[in-house]
Amino acid sequence: MKKILVLMIVVLSAVVNAYSVALLITGEVGGNAIYEMMVQGAVRASKDFGFDVKVIEGGYNSSKWEPLLISLASTKSYDLIVTFTEGMPKSVEKAAKMFPQQKFALIDGIAPNLANVYSLGFKDEEMAYLAGYFAGLITKSNLPGANSELKIGMIAGDIYPAMTEKMKPAYEKGAKSADEKTEIFFSVAGSWADPNKGYELAQLQFSQGVDVIFLVAGGTGIGAIKKAKELGRYVIGVDSNVIYLAPDVILACVLKRADMAIYEVLKKAYLGKLPLGHSERWGIREGAIGFTFDDPSYLQNVPEQIREKMIDLFEKVERGEITPFGD
Amino acid sequence: MFMKVNRRWLKVFLFTLVVAFICGSVIILTTSKNPLTAIRWFCLGPVSNTYFLGNMLSGSIPLVLTGLAAVIAFSAGTFNLGLEGQLYFATFCATIVALHLEGLVRSFSIPLILFVAFIVGGLAAAFSGVLKILFRVDELLSSFLIGQALIYIADYFLNGPFRDPFAGLSASKYISGSMMFSKILPPSDLHSGVFVAIAISVVVYFVLRFSNLGYQIKVTGSNHDFAHYGGIKVHWVWLVALFLSGGMAGLGGTIDVLGVHGRMMKGFSFGYGFNGIAVALIARNNPISVIPSALLFSYLEVGAQVSSIMADVTPEVSKIVQATIFYLITAESLADFLIGKKVAAHGR
Amino acid sequence: MATKVENCVExxxxYKTFLLNQTKALKGANLCVKKGAIHTLLGENGAGKTTLMRILCGLExxxxxxxxxxGRHVIIRNQxxxxxxxxAMVHQNLSLIEDFTALENIVLQRxxxxxxxxxxxxxxxKKIExxxxxxxxxxxxxxKVAGLSVAERQKVEILRVLYLEAEILxxxxxxxxxxxxxxxxxxxxIRKLRDSGxxxxxxxxxAQDALSVSDQITVLRNGTTVYSSEDNNPSLAELTKMMAGETQIFRRQNVHESGKNLxxxxxxxxxxxxxxxxxxxFQIRExxxxxxxxxxxxxxxxxxxxLAGTRRPSDGKIIxxxxxxxxxxxxxxxxxxxxxxxxxxxxxGLSTKLSVAYNxxxxxxxxxxRAGWLNHRKIEEWSNQLAREYEIKISSVWQPADTLSGGNMHRVVIVRELKSKPKLLIACNPTAGLDMKSTDFVHRSFLELCNQGSSILIYSNDLDEILKICDRILVMSKGRLVREFKNTYTLTKDRLIEAMLVHESKPALA
Structure with missing residues (x-):
């Protein structure tokens, strides 16, 4: 993080009156894989094209984000203000209406369509679908950690519309497409940073016969990984490749290529090609969602026929032959 | 007499202000690559445009009220360290009431919502008073502990039954715009609640200075043995002072929600309570001086925010600057309290 | 520096003016203290005695x-x-920590x-012994200090400053x-102290105390030194006159014989x-x-x-x-x-931080x-009137009480209680710390109050005071009333002391 800041400062002082972009992080960068990727992507873009990027951390007090966003807009010093997550659409809408001359981009969330706002969402359901299918294959397999019951789990850090309406159903659908009889257990931790809670919930699910859990829970997931390790069961990671944390337990991760996404957005913005007034959702086809196919641990721990089935599914989704909700 | 004391206070206040800003600048100087820009934004940011100016003013509103809350408790010789929790819980309750008031006219709904906040905050604080009177529990501890518990209780409900499922974060639904304070300086946050805050400080000032209750509070606060000896019902005075104190805190949070946020958000008021105590300390327990000292706090907050947006001042550095300034000012106030207590504004 | 008799303090x-109320406390006061002497600084309340000494101790x-x-010019900035x-000053308000032993209190500062x-x-x-x-x-x-009498506490205070190696107390x-x-x-x-050098x-x-103990006397009046003795000792009357500027002697001639039970x-x-x-x-009549x-x-x-109500009895009735x-x-x-x-x-009896008027x-x-609001103009008028009437020296009734001299603070308490015209006035040591003029004044006021039908219950360490104004005297010892004297005229101080001592198996002295 320090390095990033230093870079930022160098960039900042080198270029005067250049194109400039502000990233309002809803949280803090350090320790958050997605934000680390976002900042990396943004810095890469800024270096490749020679514009300014300023990172502003909003901190964990969510009530401070909106005032900060509006303050940023009010300075009129940035050509584009980028902010993130499903917590911000209303704030972006408010700021965009207050400052119609200011351009905004919301990434990982969809804001209402306004002439000065571009939103980029991710097809989270594709991630969940991949994870569900993979989990379904694992629980059916005869891996040492898999039991005879066809039960899989999912732990969410919190509930929000995208979670309940997209990720959870897609996960279920993916699992059912592996085997119709698969049962799915779903738990909500109520926090993204409570490993103890994750540990308890994992214990609960494993005790009911679950052998693989899809973790969409941030720091809370650390506890679940610990429990899985203790019991010799499996988990699936999300967003970034974290297999190295526990190669025996984390069989695979579904990836959100946030660095690539923000790079593309900033590139388009710099070149004046950002489709303002529109929102887009990127998924496998756009290269924004991936899977840990190349990870050595994955190659080692996951049987070949499962790996082949995953590639097959991935390509079908990429070609549009399969969509998680069948439409 | 009063004028003399006040002029003296003003002198001290301005002096520390200058010293404080110099210290802040030195810290920025040692950490920033481009210190002049950073310092300029830190010092002048809040008045650089009407947006920041408005935010600075609106940010001071809750601090004025928590400052008054601390002033009232201090005046009676009690310590209300639970402002943070009283404010949060009262605001939560008031927000829930507001969400059920859809369709009422503003002139009726706002007073009602504020009344609820006042009562809830007051009762939460008065409970510590009851413990103090009945069981001799130190109100300093009990108010703090109860306050912390209230924060968790409010958060539980905010995360559970009263959470807006579409918010993406822990927050209630939005209160209908017709029940909000009107904006004064758009696009800034400044809203008409500022007049309520000013009116309340004036009322508190007059009550403390000229009313029977104010007299009883001051006598009790300055020497409760004397108050008891003189026939003042000391326990009652403590209870009333704590109630009013908690009530003020509740108003502070609720005015903020009705003016700025429009909904109850997790952690929206973090720091209001403790900063209120600091505000009261700087204001030397004078309800009118609470206004400039709350403005100072808000100025620092906005200054830090602006310089983190406009220059390379990280939030951490701006927090350190704020803390330094705060210590300087309160340390000065404390020293002044101790050394010059004869001249302190207790005269009347 | 080979003077014959060294002056250890000059x-x-x-000059001293208190900023806040512009009171000129000292207007060119002089003091010359011989080494190894008992030097009395004599004066009425508010004459500037305490201020002068606080300056010497670095407190002011x-x-x-x-x-x-x-003989050396010194600058004293602090204690x-x-x-x-x-x-060093031996404090009169006895700032000892109750829960500490005498020893612990003595060594506290060093x-x-x-x-x-x-x-x-x-x-x-070892050092203290x-x-x-x-x-x-x-x-x-x-x-523990809590169990010590006032006199014993004073000794602890003295030992405390001796322990700090004070030469001038x-x-x-x-x-x-x-x-x-x-x-x-x-x-x-204090004679022993002098004898030890x-x-x-x-x-x-x-003035009586001054005459009986001092080697030297300095009289202060209104912030200036009006008299300082070398060897010749003045008479009591002379001293009293110098202190007050005028003398008032007062004897009461009033006895209440009958009256309803109050x-x-x-x-x-x-x-x-x-x-x-x-x-x-016991009973008190109207x-x-x-x-x-x-x-x-x-x-x-x-x-x-x-009786006043600040303490609850464990048993019994008050009608x-x-x-x-x-x-x-x-x-x-x-x-x-x-x-x-x-x-x-x-x-x-006071809140020192509050104004005189509020007190x-x-x-x-x-x-x-009216309707819950205080009329400050009326309060000011009334307080001013009281201050004038009872000669409380203030520049404004809004100045904090702790800017007054000790005697004036006492007056505030007494005046307030007198002015409420109580049916029963309970007074503990009402004139302790007051000079003769003020004491006289308090006694007169008490009498006036009684002539209007009120009763007064006085507890006083000053037996002269009790003998002077009381109609009836009860002697209390070890928690019991042991004697009652009805006619104060036949009574002498000795008989009173005797009665007080008879029942004290272990008297406070010795």
Whole structure:
């Protein structure tokens, strides 16, 4: 993080009156894989094209984000203000209406369509679908950690519309497409940073016969990984490749290529090609969602026929032959 | 007499202000690559445009009220360290009431919502008073502990039954715009609640200075043995002072929600309570001086925010600057309290 | 520096104006103290005695003037400087920590350490025992201060400054809170101090005490030195005249014989951890002045507190005008006409941070209020009138009470209680700390109050006072009333003291 800041400062002082972009992080960068990727992507873009990027951390007090966003807009010093997550659409809408001359981009969330706002969402359901299918294959397999019951789990850090309406159903659908009889257990931790809670919930699910859990829970997931390790069961990671944390337990991760996404957005913005007034959702086809196919641990721990089935599914989704909700 | 004391206070206040800003600048100087820009934004940011100016003013509103809350408790010789929790819980309750008031006219709904906040905050604080009177529990501890518990209780409900499922974060639904304070300086946050805050400080000032209750509070606060000896019902005075104190805190949070946020958000008021105590300390327990000292706090907050947006001042550095300034000012106030207590504004 | 008799302290042309109320406390005061002498600083309340001494101790800054210690010009900025020159004040309000032993209190300010960490009380004890030997002042070092009498506490205070190696000891009105016997004892103590080579400066308004003990006397009046003696001793009358500028002698000729019963105390008992006070029973008639004579340890102060309502009796009944008021709060008692001048006038009878006016109205502020708001103009008028009438020296009624001199603070308390025209006034040591003129004034006011039909209950360490104005005297000892004297004219101080002592198996002196 320090390095990033230093870079930022160098960039900042080198270029005067250049194109400039502000990233309002809803949280803090350090320790958050997605934000680390976002900042990396943004810095890469800024270096490749020679514009300014300023990172502003909003901190964990969510009530401070909106005032900060509006303050940023009010300075009129940035050509584009980028902010993130499903917590911000209303704030972006408010700021965009207050400052119609200011351009905004919301990434990982969809804001209402306004002439000065571009939103980029991710097809989270594709991630969940991949994870569900993979989990379904694992629980059916005869891996040492898999039991005879066809039960899989999912732990969410919190509930929000995208979670309940997209990720959870897609996960279920993916699992059912592996085997119709698969049962799915779903738990909500109520926090993204409570490993103890994750540990308890994992214990609960494993005790009911679950052998693989899809973790969409941030720091809370650390506890679940610990429990899985203790019991010799499996988990699936999300967003970034974290297999190295526990190669025996984390069989695979579904990836959100946030660095690539923000790079593309900033590139388009710099070149004046950002489709303002529109929102887009990127998924496998756009290269924004991936899977840990190349990870050595994955190659080692996951049987070949499962790996082949995953590639097959991935390509079908990429070609549009399969969509998680069948439409 | 009063004028003399006040002029003296003003002198001290301005002096520390200058010293404080110099210290802040030195810290920025040692950490920033481009210190002049950073310092300029830190010092002048809040008045650089009407947006920041408005935010600075609106940010001071809750601090004025928590400052008054601390002033009232201090005046009676009690310590209300639970402002943070009283404010949060009262605001939560008031927000829930507001969400059920859809369709009422503003002139009726706002007073009602504020009344609820006042009562809830007051009762939460008065409970510590009851413990103090009945069981001799130190109100300093009990108010703090109860306050912390209230924060968790409010958060539980905010995360559970009263959470807006579409918010993406822990927050209630939005209160209908017709029940909000009107904006004064758009696009800034400044809203008409500022007049309520000013009116309340004036009322508190007059009550403390000229009313029977104010007299009883001051006598009790300055020497409760004397108050008891003189026939003042000391326990009652403590209870009333704590109630009013908690009530003020509740108003502070609720005015903020009705003016700025429009909904109850997790952690929206973090720091209001403790900063209120600091505000009261700087204001030397004078309800009118609470206004400039709350403005100072808000100025620092906005200054830090602006310089983190406009220059390379990280939030951490701006927090350190704020803390330094705060210590300087309160340390000065404390020293002044101790050394010059004869001249302190207790005269009347 | 080979003068024959060395002056250890000289203060020349000291000026001091208190900024806040622009009171000129000192207007060119001079003081010259011989080494190894008892020097009395005599003056009325507010004459500037205490201020002058506070300047010497570094507790107050002077506007101008010069101070010489042992012939050398010195600058005293704070207490520490003063102590370096061997000057220390023995405080009159006895700021000892109740829960600490005498020893711990003595070493508090300069704790001896072993290896720089551990408190080395043994070493300190040896040093203090040597000090006691040299000075002839003995206390039981291991007793807790809470269990010590006022006189014993004073000794602890003296040992404390001796322990700090003070050579010049200043006493501010030390006899105010002592009874006759304790006062005598105290005067003996300071003679011992002098004999052990220390210099003593003794602030008092009591010319009698001054004459009986001093080697030198300086009289202050209105901030200037009006007299300083070398060898020739002036007469009491001369001294009194110099202090006041005029003399007033007063003798009361008024006895209340009959009257309805105002208050009955029936078998009142107070049980505390270590002792029991009572059962006590007596009545007070309307228009009567009843005195209670006793040591502070006799329980008289507690009895007064029970009657005033700041303390609850464990048992017994208090009937006031045929109504049982045993369980009434002090505010209810104040409403039905009971006034109270407490033992601790400054700590309980006043709020020193509040203004004089606010202190004056605490028992009747509702008189100045309409619809819950106080009328400050009326309060100011009334307070000004009171201050004028009772000669409380102030520049504004809004100045904080702690800017007044000790005597003026006492006056505020007394005036307030008198002005509420109580049916029964309970007074603990009402004139302690007041000069003759003020004492005289208080006594006159008491009499006037009684002539209007009110009654007064007085507990006083000053037996002269009790003999002078009381119609009836009860002697209290060890928690019981032991004697009653009806006719004050046939009574002498000796008989009273005898009665007080008979029942004290272990008297407070010795």
């Amino acid at each position: 203060m020349k042309e000291i 800054k002077m506007d101008s003037g010069r101070i010489f210690v042992n 520490h400087d003063a102590l370096n020159h061997g000057i 704790t001896p350490l072993k290896f720089g960490v551990f408190v080395d009380l043994d070493q300190a004890r 040597r000090l006691m030997e040299n000075s002839g002042i003995f206390v039981d070092l291991d007793r 200043i006493f501010d009105e030390p006899t105010s809170y002592l009874n006759e016997i304790e006062s005598d004892q105290f005067l003996r103590t 220390k210099t003593v400066i003794f602030i008092t308004h009591n 208050i009955s105390i029936e078998n009142v008992v107070l049980r505390e951890k270590k002792r029991v006070i009572g059962p006590v029973s 228009g009567e002045i009843l005195g209670i004579a006793g040591f502070d340890s006799s329980g008289a102060v507690e009895l007064m507190e029970i 006031f005008l045929k109504k049982d008021i045993t369980f009434q709060s002090i505010s209810e008692r104040r409403k039905i006409g009971i006034g109270y001048i407490p033992q601790k006038k400054i700590q309980v 004056l109205i605490v028992n009747n502020y509702k008189k100045f209020s």
